[in-house]
Every structure is written in structure tokens, then in C-alpha cells.
Amino acid sequence: LIKRNIMANDENLSCPFCEKQKESLSHVLFGCNIIIEIYDSLFSMFGIRFISLTFAKAHFLQHIMLRRNNIAHIWWRFVYCFIIWTIWNRGNERVLQNKCVNPKEITHELFFHCWLWLKAYDPTFCYLFT
Secondary structure (H helix, E strand, O other): OOOOOOOOOOOOOEOOOOOOOEOOHHHHHHHOHHHHHHHHHHHHHOOOOOOOOOOHHHHHHHHHOOOOOOHHHHHHHHHHHHHHHHHHHHHHHHHHHOOOOOHHHHHHHHHHHHHHHHHHHOOOOOOOOO
């Protein structure tokens, strides 16, 4: 945003979610405590234990290799990409439009849209929301 002259100064830029750490790609997408809670909630949907890695490449490789050789692996690719995309968009909405960030709303949105995507991809997909 600074490079595109949307934001003037990076000294005051903090994470749009926790507002405690300086904003960085690694922190916002992978290291923020609020985001880690969101990942953990979503991973539990697939029976996956979450390990937080703050390097984008390591994070991607860790999760893209999960559940290989079965239909859940294909499902997970949809979910992983959607999680990253949604987190990025919600962070931008917070910074650019000053919208409130509610982790529970983000988690519910992710659950719902992941379910829709997976159901559209595979009509046999079934998940019971408890």
C-alpha cells in the first residue's frame, strides 16, 4: 500500500487483526494469534492438527502436502487457497475501509464458503456442522 501511495507512512502500520505487531505478510497471513485461531478452527474441520509456520513457503508446503492420495487432498487445496484469499481480503477491508474485524465472523464465513465450494466440486461432500 505504501509503494502504491495508498498509505503514506509505514511506521504506524500494525496488523489489521491483532493491532499489536507491525504488519508484515508473514505475520498477517501466518503468525497473528487471531489468524492462528482461525486456521486451527478450520483445520479441525478436516481432522488436521495445526502447526503455525511463519514462512510463507514452508506454510504452503506443509498444508498442500496434507492428506495426499485421497479426495480430501483435493478438497484441502480449495480450502487452503480460500483461507489465504479471505484473510488477505478481510485485512484489506480493515485497512482501507476501516471495517471491524471479527474472528468468529471470518471463521463462519470460511466454513460456509468452503462448504459451498466443496459441495459444488463434489456433490458427495458431506460435513456435519456441530
